[in-house]
Amino acid sequence: MGLIVTPFLLRDRLDLVTLMTNVMILSIFAISFDMCWGFSGIMSFGQALFFGVAGYVIALIGRDLDFSAIWGVLPIAMLTGLALAFVLAMFLLLGRRIPSAIFVALGTLTGSYAAERLVSGWQYVGAGNGLSSIKLLQLGSFEFVEGFEFYTLALLNLLVIYLVCRFIVRSQFGLVLAGMRQNEERLAFLGYRVQVFKALIFSFAGMAAGLAGALYSYHQGFIGPGNMGPGLSTAAVIYCLLGGAGTLIGPVIGTAVIELLSYGLSDIDAIRHFWPVVLGLVLLVIVMFQPSGLLGLVVSDRERIGSFGASGRRSTHG
């Protein structure tokens, strides 16, 4: 609710509305990572790959085809993320051998890094400078500029992604995911094709990350190699772990805390230079002392797990 009234309170502060819009777009991205790691135990260290590639794709469509109608470009961005994640999943998850978490983490990280290097040297996509002056997102003749309108758009997208993810993790499918992250082997012995489940979630998460990437590049009017590299991929991990993995709302909280802090502290030179170090330390402290994140301070593990499908409904009656 707070997110809905925010723009009215901040009517005169465009910079803050823009900041909040950014927080919501990055929250979608953080949720996509949460679906992988928090709910399915897939350590995707390359989530920015889908974010960045989708951002580039819509930027190029705007530049070369002069097209940016919202009904066309957002689905294209989502499809891009979905297809790319599916291809990666084929290699990393659906091979003959059951992949280890480390293998998947390194594979996704490598994908993200390789894409960043490739794009940095490719003139057609602006090389190291990236693509700027991206054609504005359009609905009919209406153009989304940063500010209140884009804020609403980002909020709507975040809500839809959040609700869809919530539906997934509370369904019977979600119960399987819960089993999967606790004991994959056991699940396989119950007859589940664990790797196929992983590939499905990984592809879905790629789709959400692609959507976030497209919104991001329309909002910023810019997309660069750094938006698909390990730096942003790691940011997704930090957002999610800080807020609380496996909760969906945690990543939103984590993103808001980090982005607001980063914004507030960026004026102070002494801190700005060390900001990445601060983030690194934050991550270390979470992993060592508060693995359930900020949300873990207010709700118990039991509440976080929630209920699933038919069995969940039964438990509320009985």
Next chain:
Amino acid sequence: MAALLEIAGASKSFGGVFAVADVDLAVEAGDIHCLIGPNGAGKSTLFKLVVGTYPPTAGRIVFKGTDITQAKSFARVAQGMSIKLQAPSVFKALTVRQNLHIALQDHVARHAIGTEEDRLLETLGLTSDAHRPAGLLSHGQQQWLEIGMALALRPVLLLLDEPTAGLSSDETYRTGELVKRLNAEGTTMLIVEHDMAFVRQIATGVTVLHLGRIFARGSIDEIVSDSRVAEIYLGTPHGQ
């Protein structure tokens, strides 16, 4: 009629060391076949070959007349195999009912799941614990829940890896009665077990593994009266 499960010349080596070497074993439909042997005899490795955790280095595994040597675990389960692992590996953060739900939902019609859950809870004596997280159950109850999950698949062949480990003698006896009842209802069993009283209670046939090879086989009486077996198994002659 061919055996339900047939293992022919199965070997498995890890870095040149053979954990299982040239094992032939046939389990007939209706058997309760027990695998015994000292620690490190290769029993668990043999189980893992049967359920498909990894493929054998050599040899063949045939189940219901189909060669499943290279089939993945989920495909073997789909054909009617089910396993209870040695260490309880229930989903600890989920409730008892949710654990059974996961086991059931893949192959039981949605509307029938609740009834089936209730039936299993009753069989396992866990009805009053249905809404507790499985991680809070006693060790014995977790073992039973695990057996319940394996049963939820209504397997043709049930593999139990040390079902009585950590159970009291009373619980062990009840587990034995449960095994016999399931067997009478048509489930064939292959069981790894240390507890000889339990083996005597249930087994229709016994195979002794030692250092990865088949050391002896026969009825429980033949095995316990075999002085060679007592020597390798206990290091001393075994009287009981």
